[in-house]
Amino acid sequence: MRGKSMLLIASLLAALSLLVACGPTPTMTPVEVTRIVQGTPIVVTATPVPVPKEKAPDVLGVFPRSETLIAAQLTGRVGAPDDFNEWVGWKWRDRGMQQLMNEPLWSIDFATGQIINGLADGDPIYNEDFTQVTIPLRKGVTWSDGEPFTAADVVFTAETLMKYEGFNAHSFFVENVKRVYAPDDYTVVFELNQPNSRFHTTFLDRWGSTWIMPKHIFEKVDDPVKFQFNPPVGTGPYKLHSYDPAGYWTAWEKREDWDKSPTGILFGEPKPKYIVFQAFATEGAKILAQLIHQLDAVDLSADGLKAALAQGETNRAYQLTFPWVVNNDPCITGITFNTAKPPYDNPEVRWALILAIDIVEYEAQAVDGAGTLSPVHIPSLGPYPEYYIKPMQDWLKEFTLDLGNGETFKPYDPEAPARLAEYVKSRGYAIPDDPAFIAQAFGYGWYKYAPDVAEKLLIKNGFSRDADGKWRLPDGKPWRIEVISRSDMSHLEYKNAAAAVQQWKKFGIDAVHVPSDQVSAVTQYGEYDVSGNWPAFEPWGAGADLYRTLDVFNSAYVKPIGEPTQGHTSRWSSPEMDAVLKRLRETDPTHTEQVIAAGTEGLKILVQNMPGFPTFGYIGFVSWDEYYWTNWPGAENPYTQPYTHWGPFKYMTPFLQPTGR
Amino acid sequence: MAFVQRYLIPRLLQYMLVIFLGVTAVFVIPRLTPTDPVLQTIAQLRSQGSYLDPATMDQLIQDLTELYGLEGSMWDQYIALWKRLFRGDFGVSFFQFPTPVSVLIGRALPWTVGLLLTTTVISWVFGNIIGGLAGYFSRKRWAQALDVVAMLIRPLPYYIFAFTLLLLLGYVVRLFPIAGGAGLGRKPEWTWVYIRDVLRHAFLPALSLTILGGTLWFQTMKLIVQNVNAESFVQYAKLGGVKESIIVSKYVIRNAMLPQVTALGLALGQIFSGALITEIVFSYPGLGTLLYNAVITGDYNLIMGITLLSIVAITTAILALDLLYPLFDPRVRYR
Numbered sequence A: 001m002r003g004k005s006m007l008l009i010a011s012l013l014a015a016l017s018l019l020v021a022c023g024p025t026p027t028m029t030p031v032e033v034t035r036i037v038q039g040t041p042i043v044v045t046a047t048p049v050p051v052p053k054e055k056a057p058d059v060l061g062v063f064p065r066s067e068t069l070i071a072a073q074l075t076g077r078v079g080a081p082d083d084f085n086e087w088v089g090w091k092w093r094d095r096g097m098q099q100l101m102n103e104p105l106w107s108i109d110f111a112t113g114q115i116i117n118g119l120a121d122g123d124p125i126y127n128e129d130f131t132q133v134t135i136p137l138r139k140g141v142t143w144s145d146g147e148p149f150t151a152a153d154v155v156f157t158a159e160t161l162m163k164y165e166g167f168n169a170h171s172f173f174v175e176n177v178k179r180v181y182a183p184d185d186y187t188v189v190f191e192l193n194q195p196n197s198r199f200h201t202t203f204l205d206r207w208g209s210t211w212i213m214p215k216h217i218f219e220k221v222d223d224p225v226k227f228q229f230n231p232p233v234g235t236g237p238y239k240l241h242s243y244d245p246a247g248y249w250t251a252w253e254k255r256e257d258w259d260k261s262p263t264g265i266l267f268g269e270p271k272p273k274y275i276v277f278q279a280f281a282t283e284g285a286k287i288l289a290q291l292i293h294q295l296d297a298v299d300l301s302a303d304g305l306k307a308a309l310a311q312g313e314t315n316r317a318y319q320l321t322f323p324w325v326v327n328n329d330p331c332i333t334g335i336t337f338n339t340a341k342p343p344y345d346n347p348e349v350r351w352a353l354i355l356a357i358d359i360v361e362y363e364a365q366a367v368d369g370a371g372t373l374s375p376v377h378i379p380s381l382g383p384y385p386e387y388y389i390k391p392m393q394d395w396l397k398e399f400t401l402d403l404g405n406g407e408t409f410k411p412y413d414p415e416a417p418a419r420l421a422e423y424v425k426s427r428g429y430a431i432p433d434d435p436a437f438i439a440q441a442f443g444y445g446w447y448k449y450a451p452d453v454a455e456k457l458l459i460k461n462g463f464s465r466d467a468d469g470k471w472r473l474p475d476g477k478p479w480r481i482e483v484i485s486r487s488d489m490s491h492l493e494y495k496n497a498a499a500a501v502q503q504w505k506k507f508g509i510d511a512v513h514v515p516s517d518q519v520s521a522v523t524q525y526g527e528y529d530v531s532g533n534w535p536a537f538e539p540w541g542a543g544a545d546l547y548r549t550l551d552v553f554n555s556a557y558v559k560p561i562g563e564p565t566q567g568h569t570s571r572w573s574s575p576e577m578d579a580v581l582k583r584l585r586e587t588d589p590t591h592t593e594q595v596i597a598a599g600t601e602g603l604k605i606l607v608q609n610m611p612g613f614p615t616f617g618y619i620g621f622v623s624w625d626e627y628y629w630t631n632w633p634g635a636e637n638p639y640t641q642p643y644t645h646w647g648p649f650k651y652m653t654p655f656l657q658p659t660g661r
Numbered sequence B: 001m002a003f004v005q006r007y008l009i010p011r012l013l014q015y016m017l018v019i020f021l022g023v024t025a026v027f028v029i030p031r032l033t034p035t036d037p038v039l040q041t042i043a044q045l046r047s048q049g050s051y052l053d054p055a056t057m058d059q060l061i062q063d064l065t066e067l068y069g070l071e072g073s074m075w076d077q078y079i080a081l082w083k084r085l086f087r088g089d090f091g092v093s094f095f096q097f098p099t100p101v102s103v104l105i106g107r108a109l110p111w112t113v114g115l116l117l118t119t120t121v122i123s124w125v126f127g128n129i130i131g132g133l134a135g136y137f138s139r140k141r142w143a144q145a146l147d148v149v150a151m152l153i154r155p156l157p158y159y160i161f162a163f164t165l166l167l168l169l170g171y172v173v174r175l176f177p178i179a180g181g182a183g184l185g186r187k188p189e190w191t192w193v194y195i196r197d198v199l200r201h202a203f204l205p206a207l208s209l210t211i212l213g214g215t216l217w218f219q220t221m222k223l224i225v226q227n228v229n230a231e232s233f234v235q236y237a238k239l240g241g242v243k244e245s246i247i248v249s250k251y252v253i254r255n256a257m258l259p260q261v262t263a264l265g266l267a268l269g270q271i272f273s274g275a276l277i278t279e280i281v282f283s284y285p286g287l288g289t290l291l292y293n294a295v296i297t298g299d300y301n302l303i304m305g306i307t308l309l310s311i312v313a314i315t316t317a318i319l320a321l322d323l324l325y326p327l328f329d330p331r332v333r334y335r
Helices: A002-021 A097-101 A151-163 A170-176 A199-203 A262-267 A283-291 A302-311 A347-355 A359-367 A384-389 A393-398 A416-426 A435-442 A451-460 A492-506 A519-525 A547-553 A575-585 A592-609 A647-651 B002-032 B037-045 B054-067 B074-086 B101-136 B141-153 B158-172 B192-229 B232-239 B244-273 B276-281 B287-297 B300-328 B330-334
Strands: A035-037 A040-042 A068-072 A106-109 A114-117 A132-136 A177-184 A187-192 A238-243 A249-254 A274-278 A297-299 A315-317 A332-337 A401-404 A407-409 A480-485 A510-515 A612-617 A622-625
Touching (some): A097 A238, A097 A647, A132 A199, A151 A177, A151 A187, A170 A177, A170 B054, A283 A297, A283 B158, A332 A492, A347 A451, A347 A592, A359 A612, A416 A435, A480 A519, A519 B037, A547 A575, A575 A592, B037 B054, B037 B287, B101 B244, B141 B192, B158 B192, B192 B276, B232 B244, B244 B300, B287 B300
Antiparallel strands (some): A132 A187, A238 A249, A249 A274, A315 A622, A332 A612, A401 A407
């Protein structure tokens, strides 16, 4: 009998497995789409829209599905769902607050390289010594409760932030603002305590900014720090519909007066009537939700994206062909050295470790060749190749390392992207041979794989190999490198760290990868050798200004090991970099040529010193379901940045097209 | 009086000592980890490369340290903690500042208690009844078949089992939602529509916990009953012609229940730690993920609030068992 029971159960399990394998298998038919950008009709390539066999539910929860867009919330379940006071602490602003409810003064759109005027009506105007800035404001904007937006709101915001210590931006405004006033309803003037040519960037939305408070609400509140601001009021095109008290979703409804928001004024009517941000605790649940058309947009891991594209007939990635991924994110990944700790305080040792890396093998291991290489500490995307990377080619080619004994070496390798392209072809991916495509997809160059040169540099600095070929430190002890990174295996910090360890092991160093959930604190306190942290702070993603990328290397932020630094975790600085920063501070950020000249100087200093080394640009694994919504800003039609968690998602909503299902 | 002196007072003292030591341990341990709640908050504010001027960051650290009550020595903070706890104040969550810890726990608790209390009781009742019968009638075919099923299910890792249920009933058959505690856009209200929606969302998490929990109770009860059944006093009762129903209920089940009652008490106490993996697989609200996130972000007050609840619940459950045990087991009473 036991045998029969086993057989019965095995049969049941087999039947269930078959059911799983035979999940829904939709078919596809092409459908044409069109779009309009800022009132101008533009011809675009039609995106094929598949038609699945099965019928998806018309209503999800209380929402008519065909009028509702559902996006996964990047930062997960909201811990304080009742609280919309985003000026205090962390309030999961990607639940829709920064994307739909709020309009900033300005937004970064890294896909177009543009800065979009939201509540501002133009660029900030600084006086000659940068102690005063005048900001023109947009007319015709109202808050979602119908009250007009004016300069009084901006003045009130600054004054309130300065008055209460509990606000995140309190210190910044107290330190910078002497006086703020409104000469008229649509102009605001900030007088500053000291010259600051980048003061306005606190209002520039790059995944967050200082948002403007509705004066008519906050002025009636006794304690604006503890005020929950629920229901919230904003100047964005959507208003709060409802939220899950347990924090798993937040739903937004299109304002009836959407044309009174900057989004409506600039780009027209948003198409989805409702937009819901939903948190999922696992990637598996996200993929399942997308496969049953209950999730329109989601960020996944590399493997998750492959699974979603393989299973979902209506799924698409940012790029329609290899490498599929979002490769225009304004962030550079790589490796960071702790330059406060020997032997990583020696730039020649750092350079030796770079030359011990075969970047093709490295990137193959890390991201299967999908990343765009960059030889400098900004990504090779958007405006940066034109502003910096291409003009720096001659300098990079001539950049020389002194190996001692009169021997020199030029490490730059403009052929590295071509080698990477060959690897990609060897993997079976069809890619064009067009040099323009190679440059766009794989970058303009990286550094040579030169283990012999690395060896010379190390020997020059007192290192040696033992009988087994393993490297020893100048004091004769075995050289062990611990490379710390986040523990999330899908994160690019982890992937960079793992790839570097593999390369250095091959070179004969006892390198180990140490994944840790505490990497943020450990690196801030300087208790590490090498990390997978980004080698420089992310640039804005638009415009030429590199101040925020370089400013983290300001010597004022360097702290001894054991004290947390808010500068770069490499703890590196130099008088030359301080001079560049001073030059940038004294330059109007809108003066492109001067900004580029100073920025280029800063990048050269970084290449010479390599406190961390750049590898490839950040890669995003976006999956869109085209069952209900199409005309997503994919690589073939990048009318705006592609993420639903970035602020300019609001500027995507007028261009999305319902499929009519 | 002897009961109070020799039995009740020592246990009450033990109860208070365990809570004191638990609170002290929960105070010290998170502070020994490298996680700094202030830096975690700042890191989150700077997530995705959003900009905070490094020049003012040090001032922000100072402000947050003050706001979070982390100024002063460990000893000062420890004394301040007890003062707050005696006032019934858990403080505010650092990461969800300025939301009080009690509000966060109060919001998550009904989900956890609703799910785990129900599934623990159901799985205990059915697991023990069926396990008891299967143990007594262990030679019957149906009992052997159930044993095989339990043996197949029990070793499955919970995550795999739960995700398989999600895949089968949420994706393939699509009978139940795959995430959340209630439908999108539904506001909590005492209406049949909302209650039905909540029950529908709770079904898969509850099913996974009930089946795996139930098989555990089933297997332990079956083994205990088989052992008791082989005891001499049961054999004598059978030989003495005692009715089988009386043997089952008075001789076998009653004896076999003793360890199961103890285990139930402890299981109910552990409810307040949450069901982390269940919450993760089904994106279900509750204390488990709240505690997990608190640990990751170094939210000392929130860690203290949840673990104190758990410590009190488990020690109270043990105390209650100690005090109630004489009712179940006369041998304890005679001592």
